[in-house]
Amino acid sequence: MPRNQFPSTQRRNAWGRIAMLFALIALALTALPVASFAGTDAAGNVLATDGDVNPSGVEGDLYWAGQALNLDDASIDRDIIAAGDTLSIRDCTVGGAVRLAARTIDIAKTTVDGSVTVAGQHVVLNTDSTANCFYAAGETVALRGSTKSAALAGDTVTIDGTVEGDVEVWADKLILGKNARITGTVNAHVSQDPERAEGAQVGALKIDRTENEDTSTVNDTIGGIVAAALSTCFVAILLELVFPRATAGAAGMLHQRPAPLWVSGLLGTVAVVPAVLLLIVSIAGLSLAGALMCGIIGIALVSAAFTGTAIARMVGHNQNRFAMASVGGILAGTLTALPLMGSFISGVAFVFTLGYVIQIIWRNAHLKPQQPTNTPELPTA
Template sequence: MAFNQTVTAPSHKMRRCLLMAFALIALALTALPTASFAGTDTAGNVLATEADSDTSSAEGDLYWAGQSLNLDDASIGRDIIAAGESLSIRDCTVGGAIRLAARTIDISKTAIDGSVTVAGQHVVLNTGSTANCFYAIGETVALRGSTKSAALAGDTVTIDGTVKGDVEVWADKLILGKNAHITGTVNAHVSEDPERAAGAEVGALKIDRTENEDTSTVNDVIGGIVAAALSTCFVALLLELIFPRATASAAGMLHQRSMPLWVSGLLGTIAIVPAVLLLIISIAGLSLAGTLLCGVIGIALMSSAFAGCAIARMVGHNQNRYAMAAVGGVIAGALTGLPLVGDFISGVAFVFMLGYIIQIIWRNARVKPQQAANTPGLPSA
């Protein structure tokens, strides 16, 4: 996995959204059933939950989901793929890669032949651990082990280990500890000068100063709001042109049956993460998981325009539908572009559109069986 060194630093907003998503994964997993669904397939892959006690070895991959994983002195033939609230891997050997998502992640005294890709709130590749490469995102990220390359993103990133190659860092604060030994170049996209201990050894240090969110000018904020309003207006007009019945139906549902719509959308939003994880863990459901994720992304991209169009049609039902779609799109886009509250409004729009889709699916599923039951049978001979 190669990283282009000319890539611009991700915004704080993007990092926080990613961290919120992975925190949601960890919290959602606490609601999974405690009953064990462990098993070993014919390829030697092990599927386990927190209720399973013996995950000490696997010839193939180890798939794990639960609240707290403490993997000690284990031998895994290929990959570890796990998600939970707290993940600890110590004194292990891993023949493949490690993929983890959790609130806290600690990998210590572990030899990994492949890469380590992790996301969480507090992440550390600890002393005594070796990996081919280390990719991590979190609030605090620490590299104290040894790796050939690294790409690290977080509010605070600490490098106090060995990197036999280049390092990419996106952070507010970068700390180079006294045990840091980096043979390549550290490309640091940071908002303040790095802290470098006296014993730190770095081949080269390139600093790209990034601005904090609070240094954005009023013109930048206004420009972002205008761009969001215009783009959302365009999408709303397209939706009204292509799917006029859907926008009209959503407006009517919001007016007449708003409670089922919002409840369905909220429950569906909560269920997305555990549903995707369960499909991924089942292995056979990977294609379904991909399809579900594509659907979720599509809803997220169109939800603001759809919600604005539907609400505008409900308010101005006697007016020109294209004019109302344009007005609704502009207002929805401007609201989502506002600082602080924009993300919340986008989330509300997502819940609205998802709830409408769930209600339409539920309504069609109920109507068809009832129609079949009411169909008169043929006269018997």
């Protein structure tokens, strides 16, 4: 299958997940403390936050995190890596690449020798800005500057600048402005015909019409649900075989003291992204950040099966534990694979599993060495 014939629905879903990931990171940064920190390492890299003075020159990379960045008339020898709520870069020169994640991103009158990769809600490479290539995902994406190639994904994508090469677009609506100058081919995966202003110059325009509604067949949906149910059932049985005390403890905790479990899970979910970012920015905490991310990924992978098993064991505590694990796994896998509500169910399962892990760590940390672990038990018949 040729590259450009990859199913547009899957491509747009992939871009949507990327945009959501970056947006969550950016929104999570608003919870960072207001106290600022800054520093320059031996390689000339600058680490900065919201309260720092706008640097006029950086010999290495610029790492920034906070709520509002207004970088004006600065020279960055290498890369800019930043995340926040509002990012504005004007009248700057960047010798490397630009990587940004925020709700609003505006790059104007800026020269970037490398690539620009950004994700947010409203994104624009503005007039008189140049880059080697421009990759963007957001709700509204606009290219008004100049680049050699571009890949743009969003609800509304506007091209009103110069592209000396090909452009890939995944959008509901594509607008080609009167200042559009594209020497290559625009491969547009759109749900409606592009709007092309008089004066727009395009080498070639290839349109791949997609539909807003889900085009997957009923058989595909049912097949996905069955596969998810069976795979989650297998993981649930494996968890019950290897960690029977954990599933029983989670079931007992859910039955006897559910409030601390859910509160811990919610707080942990909110805090995990800022914690990872703070560890990364601190440089010395990179290994801890990697370990924390691996742990979170592991919890996410087994959360549905673990939650289903725990709930099933709580309900059927007098029944065969492997049978209940199978039932819980099948139900959890089915619910997480359902359209629309599946993501919400997965999120609830993640909060539950993370809450249990936090509660166990908290209790073990506060127990004296000679004290046995006091794990809640299921009610007896």
